[in-house]
């Protein structure tokens with residue numbers, strides 16, 4: 001169980017999750033206006049393959065591989081017309097190439113058999129594809145404009161906990177907690193905002209609370225002092241609720 005910053009938020013008088021979430025989203029959106037998926041793709045099929053390849057590797061590495069891969073494999077049929085070993089060689093640099101090649105070929109087969117070769121939009125359909133778990137399905141659905149959940153990766157998990165938006169450690173429970181507070185129109189961009197804030201400011205080992213736009217809304221800020229907690233807590237809470245921007 002993660003340390004409960006939900007309780008710490010109450011102790012510091014920062015306001016409830018539902019009161020803090022709108023200013024959190026708005027400030028992050030202003031701070032990271034360029035936050036978007038780092039994978040490069042030109043079609044739903046390329047998106048699906050890119051996300052499947054991104055397991056256990058970096059987006060930069062995937063982009064390097066797919067730059068050539070997508071010139072050779074343009075339709076679901078293309079992935080099935082080569083021997084599996086050839087596809088394995090073509091995606092070797094992304095790691096776990098045997099499992100990934102098998103999952104991609106299985107997915108292409110199901111796409112052709114059940115979906116006329118078209119990537120489905122619903123989570124329920126996407127998770128029926130071989131090797132497509134909830135996180136992958138959430139990313140694909142959100143990028144196609146049909147967000148039905150909230151992507152939880154390592155950054156989203158860490159920041160959601162630090163910001164006191166969840167007490168959970170399990171990604172499924174974290175997603176459920178976030179769905180309760182994050183406004184639905186923000187479900188697709190919220191993970192990107194947390195991911196980019198995690199990379200640029202709220203590092204796992206050394207968060208830069210001094211320059212963080214969420215500092216006065218964050219129960220795990222390193223800047224909070226005992227004096228602030230006791231004397232200024234109510235004023236900070238009022239400021240947090242009445243202000244959506246610094």
Ligand code: SF4
Nearest residue numbers: 202207209212215218
């Ligand atoms: S105040 Fe510090 S811990 Fe909180 S989100 Fe910002 S950088 Fe992270």
